Amino acid sequence: MSILECFALIFPVAAYLVYSWCVGTYKYFAKRGIPFVKPQPLIGGLWPVLCENVLPLEAPTLGYYMFPKHRFSGYFMFRKPEYLIHDPALAKQVMIKDFDYFTDHTTVVPMEVDPVIGRSLFFMDGQRWRHGRSGMSPAFTGSKMRNMFGLLSKYADGAVQRLVEDAGQKKLEMEMRDLFQKLGNDIITSISFGLDIDSVHNPDSELFKRGKQLAGTTGFQGLKFFLLMTVPSSVFEFFGIRLITKEVAEFYLDIVRKTIKHREKNNIVRPDFIHLFMQARNNELKEEKGNKDDQLESAGFTTVREHIESCTENSKYSDFGITAVVASFFFGSIETTSTVLCFAMHELAANQDVQTKLQNEINLVEEELHGSPLTYEVLQKMKYLDMVVSETLRRWPPLATTNRVCVKPYTLEDYNGTQVTIEKGQAVQIPIISYHHDPDIFPDPLRFDPERFSDENKDNINRDAFLPFGSGPRNCIGSRLALMHIKSLLYYILANFSVEFSEKMELPLKLKKMSMTYSAESGFWLNLVPKSDMLNGNLKN
């Protein structure tokens, strides 16, 4: 990082802290009789992150256990007062029934600040978000995902076969986050930009390097992202700081332009996102009402419902618009899916009985397929695989919290009758991780137990408190794609390998502190053990 870049980042942050110090007040919650986490000067509720062993991503959730008798509590982000919602039923009210009061996420990035990230739904607000979501939702329906499954599954199968060749007769020792980030980059590059690459064997390829610049949440890129979440985006605009550099945006724009030209000239149809958004700009992207693939249960327990009516009439995507929208998928998808895959593999290595049960289900499916390729229907019907993925999402949700911004005054009522009006512009935090780890909601919460999601037990699950993909109209638009990605890779890996901890794995697992999502401090080191060798008992070390 150059001195100029350091200055460009440090100066706006310092200016913002001084500003918030002048306008903020720590008396906000005390005056209203609301329990709150005691702030420290300047950094507010971030003190436990700096001085105690609290992960930054869990910092806003501290009030959950400090004030168990309340439906909500207060928290200071630096000097800005925010609310933490303890009661999952109240969170549901905020996210679904009273959504009109809470339509936005806290971080908004105007297109002028960053033309790529500014086109990501996550960072849009108001009408622009509504319009963007309704235009994008037909590209993520179950039927579109079924069409994309062939591409994704073929890639996952091919990538795992290359690992089988690498392994030969030996165990393959690998760091899982590195592996899944590479596979994730390749899958998203294939289904977004229509290009097939192999980053595991070609880590120096231009496409992998560029992909990392799009999805990166570590180093300088991670710092910029963290600041974007804490400092108003106008500060970024004023200093001309972009999250995705012009060079990276132009690299992908060039690919998209050439691909579109080639496809139009040669009448090529490939069921990927470029194709879907080319259809959208020609008003040809339709939602097929009543399609059985769009029913929730077909995609697994965790899939979330689409609440916004789709409308593609005015979605006139330019070449740059298509580039920016698909590039923004890198950002939301690679870290999240890699996190789930790393922890799923970790739990399978730690719980060999679960691994055996999952492999038995996979073996049965393979027998029934008689050598034919895996299909979307067959993958969706794999109950135990769905239970393992659901339990991983409960135990290790990639997003520990989500949030909403109040857009018109709203009154909250505590169990004891205390009422408080949230003002326009104030944020509420929804502590996904606290619900998932609350023993009153999920007994023995730190135990990895896929049986919680069995047919016999899943009706007892409090759906309001199980929120890996959020809830309501602003839920995760990519839940079906994410589940398909995670399940396909787990299927092919466990069809060919068993997994065990390698000697390099630091146990018990120590979580990485400075990370935007859950991760292992020293990596997820596992051995992939070729299955045929295990069966023949002739494994070479």
Ligand code: HEM
């Ligand atoms: C396991 C993987 C994933 C997890 C756990 C996850 C989780 C989430 C969560 C918790 C939210 C916020 C929801 C809310 O506030 O109610 C969200 C939003 C979002 N996710 Fe995901 N996500 C995953 C994968 C993906 C993928 C693969 C994509 C797209 C290709 C994606 C695109 C988005 C977008 C665009 C939003 C913002 C939606 C909006 O504001 O309208 N996510 N995700």
